Structure formats: C-alpha cells, structure tokens
Amino acid sequence: MPMHFIFSDEAVLLFDFWRVHSPTGMALSVLVVLLLAVLYEGIKVGKAKLLHKTLESLPATNSQQLILGPDQDSTGSRTTSDNRTRLRWFLCYFGQSLVHVIQVVIGYFVMLAVMSYNTWIFLGVVLGSAVGYYLAYPLLNMT
Numbered sequence: 001m002p003m004h005f006i007f008s009d010e011a012v013l014l015f016d017f018w019r020v021h022s023p024t025g026m027a028l029s030v031l032v033v034l035l036l037a038v039l040y041e042g043i044k045v046g047k048a049k050l051l052h053k054t055l056e057s058l059p060a061t062n063s064q065q066l067i068l069g070p071d072q073d074s075t076g077s078r079t080t081s082d083n084r085t086r087l088r089w090f091l092c093y094f095g096q097s098l099v100h101v102i103q104v105v106i107g108y109f110v111m112l113a114v115m116s117y118n119t120w121i122f123l124g125v126v127l128g129s130a131v132g133y134y135l136a137y138p139l140l141n142m143t
Helices: 023-057 060-068 080-114 119-141
Strands: none
C-alpha cells in the first residue's frame, strides 16, 4: 500500500469485500464516500439542533436543576412533573448520545476511506464535506 496520494482506479476501501478494480467502481465508490461525508455534516447540524430543542423544551429552572443537581423538598419526595421532566431529559440525552455515536462511526469510516491514499476518494470526501456544509448549515438558522 502506497503511503502517498495516487490517482488510481484500484483500491480497497474500509472492508476487504469493497475492492475497486474499474473506473466505474471507483466512480461509485467516490459517490458513496461523498454521500457519507454529506451525511456526517448533516448529523453534526442535527445534533446541534437536537440539543437546542432539548434545552428550549425544558423549563429554565428545571433544566438548571437537572444540570446542577436535584433539590428535594422537606419530605424527601419529588413531584410527578419533576419525574416526567427528568425522564424527558434522560430520553433526550440518550438520543443525543446515540446520534453522537453514529456521527463518530461515520467520521471514522470517512477518515479510513481517505487513508486509502486514493486521490479520487480524497476529493470525494472534500467535495462531500463542502456540499454537506453548504446544505446543512443554513438549517441551523431555521428554528
């Protein structure tokens, strides 16, 4: 495996079964990697919007209490609305964690594809990141 970028229509990407031996196969592989890079950018924006909506949906006092720590009243029990708020916070946090794991996995796939040192794959990742940024980041302003 060369340790410098090469223009070639032959490569092994990510898995042993993803072997490219033709210009058509390389074009399809570049398209797949491009779409992965677009998806990565979209997930970054989606994660930011999810966090923003989560913090907006919780009352300010409850979200601060959940972050800083619970206060119990004199009897030591919590109200049912407080428990529902905690459950919603937990579910939102769990969802954000899952989205983060998906983002990390896709990011590593894209990084490993670039580490094939194939210039076409590298250009596909760069173009996919640019297109993903162009398409996804205006969505942050739409709340």
